[in-house]
Amino acid sequence: MESFALPNARFSHVRCGACPIREHAVCAYANGDELSALDGIKSYRDYAAGRDILSAGVRAPMVGSIVRGVVKLTKSLPDGRAQMVGLLFPGDFVGHPSRAEAEFDATAATDVTLCLFQRAPFESLMRGSHRLEQRMLDMTLTELDAAREWLLLLGRKTARERLSSFLLMLARRAALTPGDPLAEIALPLTRGEMAAYLGLTIETVSRHMTRLRADDVIGFDTARSVRVPSIARLEEEAGD
Amino acid sequence: MESFALPNARFSHVRCGACPIREHAVCAYANGDELSALDGIKSYRDYAAGRDILSAGVRAPMVGSIVRGVVKLTKSLPDGRAQMVGLLFPGDFVGHPSRAEAEFDATAATDVTLCLFQRAPFESLMRGSHRLEQRMLDMTLTELDAAREWLLLLGRKTARERLSSFLLMLARRAALTPGDPLAEIALPLTRGEMAAYLGLTIETVSRHMTRLRADDVIGFDTARSVRVPSIARLEEEAGD
């Protein structure tokens, strides 16, 4: 029996064909043979919100895809200052092939399910499969583009523009899943995590959220959700 | 006759075996067959300092490796604010396979020589060569790591730490090529370009360069060069 009967098991197994991220993850281009090879070396694992997945400077024996939830990547200076350097959603890849030692901490921002592969068999599978390697390159280029967009945000945007850019990204992601465009969007991050992402402090994030609401750019009743009445308006506020 | 006789020709050809970046570029893992295939589709081209190589939103028919010189990648907001999002050195790759339209401007920061490949034959060559594709993935992961390091710099470091980090990167690159460790390092960027890279203004860069000199962290007589008497001291100043 597969894991549907055990939704919160820490280790479990779901056939790739039934996987919700089949079309978006590293396996997106895989053919039947490749998929069953992947199927043979994978296992699902759950992480509660706040749990560490990878630690900077530590060798990790696994890599994997996010099936459910949000993972944050953080880099720190020795004196404790910390900056989030990546935010990963379902379908995104955690850990890098040919880079056993992580360059940053990866932490579950929400409850997370990963589809894990042992590093060694995954790498040899990739070496034999052009599709898999091409997909990996593609995903890495997408991440690089996103990181560069973020460099522009951190280097040149005001606090209000940064918040708007972040909310815009979430609104666009939410728009991809069908539903009422004016529905509440659940924020996957706390104010403190948003600050870590945006290169700001908690207080500045909180103040500008309040102001964006006062100016009717967004609406919210609880701190962990927002409504976006007009994407166009939010785009203006984001600065680009 | 090959281009050694025509050092400033805009188009020319050098056998890969004689190429100074043979070991560091996308061709680093290529075997004999792959190398001669690359040799067949490549051409060298020179760009004077300041020349545009790629423009944001424009389809580029070529990709290529930097043979000589420094290339800067810049992203701009509609109101003119601009942030450098990458700085590429000899061996680095310009343009992305499977991404015909650039996401940013690429400009020659110094006089530059590129080893250009037509996009289509390069991509099909890559599809057929595991070594080439693996090298490409490897280089992209390295760029991603560098971009994330830069996110930490832009998000959390002070102006003095940013300058020190930048100078440290140059000092480490210079240390790779043999020579007097206390020799002058030529700065590939103007104060304005350094500011664009570091998320600062020209004035702030200039002031902190002056202060770092006053504090004996660095030495310089002309604006376009520095001496680093102690790498260890510079590392302290860089914050990590």
Place this chain on the structure above:
DNA sequence: CGTAGTCTTGATGTGGGTCAAGTTGCGTGG
């Protein structure tokens, strides 16, 4: 219903931005 984490709001401080005025360096042409 207590307590701890999260969020909001206010008062004040400061690093880096802005504006402005030189200065230095260098290529061009007389």
Place this chain on the structure above:
DNA sequence: CCACGCAACTTGACCCACATCAAGACTACG
């Protein structure tokens, strides 16, 4: 070889967006 002109750089005076410091309020969970 020098004079001109322009771009790059430096330095100073002032300003402001965001950080810091400090209370209090809300929420969730035992």
